[in-house]
Amino acid sequence: MNxxxxxxxxxxxxxxxxxxxxxxxxxxxxxxxxxxNLGVEGMMLIGAxxxxxxxxxFGDSLGDWAPWVGIGAAALAGAASSMLFAFxxxxxxxxxxxxxxxxxxxxxxxxxxxxxxxxxxxxxxFNQVFPDWLAEDPIGRVAFGHSPxxxxxxxxxxAVGYFLNRTRAGLILRAVGENDIxxxxxxxxxVAIRYAAVAFGGAMAGVGGSYFSMVITPMWAEQMTAGRxxxxxxxxxxxxxxxxxxxxxxxxxxxxMTLELYAKASGFSFLPSQFxxxxxxxxxxxxxxxxxxxxxAGSEAPACLGRPFMPxx
Amino acid sequence: xxxVTRRNFVKSAAAAGLAMPALGGRALxxxxxxxxxxxxxxxxDFGWTWAHNKGRLAVxxxxxxxxxxxxxxxxxxxxxAIPILKDLAQQGNKLIFTTSYGYMDQTVEVAKQxxxxxxxxxxxxxxxxxxxVYNSRFYQGxxxxxxxxxxxxxxxxxxxxxxxxxxxxxMGVNSFTLAAQAVNPKITTKLVMIDSxxxxxxxxxxxxxxxxxxxxxxxxHTDSPAGLQVCEQRKAWCFGQGADMHKFAxxxxxxxxxxxxxxxxxxxxxxxxxxxxxxxxxxxxxKEGTVVMSPFAPFMPADVKAAAEKIIASTKDGSFDVFxxxxxxxxxxxxxxxxxRMPDKDxxxxxxxxxxxxx
Numbered sequence: 001m002n003x004x005x006x007x008x009x010x011x012x013x014x015x016x017x018x019x020x021x022x023x024x025x026x027x028x029x030x031x032x033x034x035x036x037n038l039g040v041e042g043m044m045l046i047g048a049x050x051x052x053x054x055x056x057x058f059g060d061s062l063g064d065w066a067p068w069v070g071i072g073a074a075a076l077a078g079a080a081s082s083m084l085f086a087f088x089x090x091x092x093x094x095x096x097x098x099x100x101x102x103x104x105x106x107x108x109x110x111x112x113x114x115x116x117x118x119x120x121x122x123x124x125x126f127n128q129v130f131p132d133w134l135a136e137d138p139i140g141r142v143a144f145g146h147s148p149x150x151x152x153x154x155x156x157x158x159a160v161g162y163f164l165n166r167t168r169a170g171l172i173l174r175a176v177g178e179n180d181i182x183x184x185x186x187x188x189x190x191v192a193i194r195y196a197a198v199a200f201g202g203a204m205a206g207v208g209g210s211y212f213s214m215v216i217t218p219m220w221a222e223q224m225t226a227g228r229x230x231x232x233x234x235x236x237x238x239x240x241x242x243x244x245x246x247x248x249x250x251x252x253x254x255x256x257m258t259l260e261l262y263a264k265a266s267g268f269s270f271l272p273s274q275f276x277x278x279x280x281x282x283x284x285x286x287x288x289x290x291x292x293x294x295x296x297a298g299s300e301a302p303a304c305l306g307r308p309f310m311p312x313x
Numbered sequence: 314x315x316x317v318t319r320r321n322f323v324k325s326a327a328a329a330g331l332a333m334p335a336l337g338g339r340a341l342x343x344x345x346x347x348x349x350x351x352x353x354x355x356x357x358d359f360g361w362t363w364a365h366n367k368g369r370l371a372v373x374x375x376x377x378x379x380x381x382x383x384x385x386x387x388x389x390x391x392x393x394a395i396p397i398l399k400d401l402a403q404q405g406n407k408l409i410f411t412t413s414y415g416y417m418d419q420t421v422e423v424a425k426q427x428x429x430x431x432x433x434x435x436x437x438x439x440x441x442x443x444x445x446v447y448n449s450r451f452y453q454g455x456x457x458x459x460x461x462x463x464x465x466x467x468x469x470x471x472x473x474x475x476x477x478x479x480x481x482x483x484m485g486v487n488s489f490t491l492a493a494q495a496v497n498p499k500i501t502t503k504l505v506m507i508d509s510x511x512x513x514x515x516x517x518x519x520x521x522x523x524x525x526x527x528x529x530x531x532x533x534h535t536d537s538p539a540g541l542q543v544c545e546q547r548k549a550w551c552f553g554q555g556a557d558m559h560k561f562a563x564x565x566x567x568x569x570x571x572x573x574x575x576x577x578x579x580x581x582x583x584x585x586x587x588x589x590x591x592x593x594x595x596x597x598x599x600k601e602g603t604v605v606m607s608p609f610a611p612f613m614p615a616d617v618k619a620a621a622e623k624i625i626a627s628t629k630d631g632s633f634d635v636f637x638x639x640x641x642x643x644x645x646x647x648x649x650x651x652x653x654r655m656p657d658k659d660x661x662x663x664x665x666x667x668x669x670x671x672x
Contacts, residue, residue: 008525012518019514112357119357122560125546217513217539219561222355223387224537226512257515261522264505265472267671274508 007142009258014150017254019044019211019225021153023232024239024246025160026204031236032164033197034177034304038100039085040205041229042107043078047206049111050077052213052220055123067126071149071210078206079199081107086198090191093308108223118220125218147215149207154247156204161243173197177302180309190309205229238287240300256283346586348372349406350384351397353413353536354511360536360555361510361572362386365412365435368574375579379586390415398423402430408585410578411435413510414479420444431590433581436481438661440592447577448661450598451481452488453628454570455532456635457606458552459489460624461567462530463496464617465550472528472549473670474519474540475506480663482506482534487667488635489532492624494669503528504672513539524549541566557607568621569607576602596657600629636660641668 023040030037051074059066085103088094128135130144137144164170175183176193184190212224231253239245260276350369354362369382383406388394394416401409402423408431411420417437424432424444432444440446462471471493475482490502503526505519512535520531520540530550533540541562544551551562553569577597584590597603606625609618627633638649642665649655666672 005525008521012521012525015521016514016518112355116357119363120359120560122542125542212514216517217537217542219538219542220357221359221511221513221537221539222357223511224513226509226514228514258518258522261505261507261515261519262526264672265503265519265522265526267503276508 004138007139009262010142011145012261013251013254013258014146015216016257017250018147018150018153019208019216020228020232020235020253021157021247021250022149022208022211023205023229024235024250025153025157025243026201026208027232027236028239028241028243028246029160029164029173029204030197030201031305032177032241032302033173033194034180034302034307034309035086035089035194035198036096036100036306037082037085037103037198037201038097038233039082039103039107039229040201040232041225041227042104042111043081043202043205044107044209044212044225044229044232045111045223046081046107047074047078047209048213048224049115049118049209049220050074050206051210052123052218053114053118055126055214056118056121059123067123067214070214071126071207074206074210074214075203076206078204078209079202081110082198082202082205083195085202086195089308090194090198093310096306096308104229112222115220115222119222121219123214123218126214147211149211149215152207157243157247164243174302177304180304180307184309184311190311194309205232208232237301241302242300252283345379345381346376346408346582347404347406348380348382348408348410348582349401349404350382350410350412351388351394351401351416352384352386353388353390353415355386356384358511358536359538359558362412362536364555364572365410365574368578371575372578372582375575376582376586380582388416392419394419395423399426402427407431408433408582408590414481415477431585436479438480438594440594442592445581445590445592445594447581447593447595447597448481449572449574449577449603450596451570451572451604452484452635452660453599454604454606455485455488456492456628456633457621457624458532458568458570459492459494459635460496461552461613461617461621462489462532462550463493463500464614464620465567466493466497466500466530468527468529469497469500470527470529471500471502472520472523472526472531473502473504474516474523474531474533474535475504476510476535477508478506478664480661483663483666484660485532485534486670487640487663490667490669491635491640496620500669502670504666504670506672507535509535511536513537516540517543520544520549521547538562553607559607559610564612567610567613571605571607573603573605598628599625600631642666643668643670 051070054073055066055070088099089096127147129148134140134144176190180190213220235249238249256279352362356366410433412435414436420432420434421439424441434446436448437446473486493500507515507519516535516539520543524547531544532552533554538558538561541551541558544565545562550567551565553566555572557569559566634654636655638653639651640649642648
């Protein structure tokens with residue numbers, strides 16, 4: 001086994017992990033503010049189709065800038081769709097679980113509708129940003145050969161961790177998620193903060209979705225995220241709402257999935273393939289069981305998660 | 314209030330007179346035959362479901378006015394298919410196509426409850442008086458791909474991206490491998506099943522893995538063009554699945570297997586309209602035009618093209634069948650004796666891989 005082989009495997013792992021990490025980082029902030037948005041899958045798909053459509057349609061006029069604008073549009077589209085959810089749950093006080101599921105279904109449908117005319121078209125992959133001598137270097141490519149979104153995902157998870165734990169604004173956001181009534185009574189705009197958190201989550205899900213349609217497979221296919229939004233949601237729980245564990249968990253998932261593929265292709269059939277496919281979920285259950293056994297004092301979930309807060313009613 | 318003048322009256326009476334035969338005609342004509350399809354994926358997958366939906370549209374086009382088709386997409390291959398099928402039967406659909414292997418038992422169960430509805434199940438093997446099965450000999454196309462792969466592979470290791478270990482997929486893997494071995498006896502096939510029909514990210518990761526492990530030609534039996542895009546980036550030869558996918562891999566797609574369901578769907582709809590429908594086990598292929606190879610890539614060497622053309626021609630005239638013995642399984646046991654052809658009933662339940670498949 002040579003170094004090139006390991007680097008190739010790493011590239012696959014990073015590709016599998018990045019979109020989940022992006023979406024989960026956004027959802028972490030949403031849930032820390034006390035809102036449970038189950039619509040990640042739908043927002044990812046809306047982001048995916050928007051990023052693709054914008055890049056395709058403005059490819060001629062914008063040239064090299066088209067994918068950047070596409071990513072921006074994906075973020076905006078994800079945020080816009082999350083505002084529908086936010087209005088319903090934050091301003092009208094509707095049930096967050098039901099509304100989130102509705103958003104997921106809505107996103108699947110809307111993205112299919114928008115994307116219908118794009119089936120079978122392609123764009124150039126939004127891959128490397130570093131110059132060729134770095135990005136195509138046999139060793140250097142492990143650090144420099146990726147899509148900008150890979151670096152963006154890593155920066156964002158670190159930034160979110162810092163924001164939540166080391167800044168005053170992050171403290172306020174957590175306070176809103178832990179005890180909305182107290183936060184409100186000392187003058188913090190609970191609903192506005194939650195709107196902002198939901199918008200951020202939507203934007204990150206949109207960018208995560210665009211990773212499918214612009215980087216891994218630069219095309220549009222209906223429901224191309226194939227359930228990664230749900231995995232991102234599970235990952236937030238799995239990480240017990242901590243950015244560091246989120247990063248580890250996302251890569252853990254990516255490594256398991258890649259290992260599964262390598263094991264199968266290498267002919268290690270001592271385990272049935274269904275077992276490999278179930279592995280991430282089995283591990284999730286094991287980790288959750290271990291964690292809950294350790295933290296007998298109580299759940300690590302934000303105390304107000306999923307609870308409606310209507311200050312004016 | 315509108316005034317009834319003589320002129321107005323004449324006009325409206327004339328209009329009514331004109332309209333009446335038309336109305337009467339509509340009332341007299343038989344109700345259009347309602348046909349329903351259930352699909353595994355979204356119709357925009359540009360693969361399996363997309364091809365079935367094209368078949369549905371072909372029925373609408375060919376039998377305009379006589380049929381009314383509906384479809385349900387993204388139907389899971391589990392118990393949730395049963396209420397969907399019951400619904401479709403209760404809505405008056407008289408011919409229902411269930412277009413994936415995994416709907417087999419669900420179709421059987423619902424078909425028993427609705428004896429006056431005709432069911433057609435794709436790629437399965439269980440029949441009832443009102444349930445027929447149909448399939449296409451895609452493995453014939455796989456043999457063409459295998460022949461090409463045998464010529465094009467320099468490493469002697471070829472890759473196969475699969476979905477599930479069901480006979481339909483196993484047949485393809487074996488046909489591909491046997492045809493490649495006929496060209497280069499030392500060739501081996503690395504097989505990855507991703508436990509999904511449609512998951513572009515995982516398909517891409519699996520193809521990356523196959524290429525990383527030394528495969529230089531990749532065939533696939535999953536539904537999205539994701540794998541082809543990876544092959545294009547990594548410069549590995551590849552084949553489209555279900556449709557000509559050269560747009561996704563302009564420099565590396567050698568050919569593709571196109572699924573053409575239209576002719577079959579039209580013939581079955583006509584049979585129901587004529588009252589001649591009966592439960593059959595139909596297995597069309599290259600000869601009948603349900604399996605078609607896309608145009609060979611211009612960069613494919615002439616001798617490889619000739620070899621592939623020869624397989625196509627001899628498949629159509631029946632002189633070539635890839636499942637002709639001697640065929641051994643992975644353990645080396647002889648499964649098909651020398652010179653014998655594997656019968657359809659064995660093919661339809663194939664669950665073992667030939668020697669040279671690494672899985």
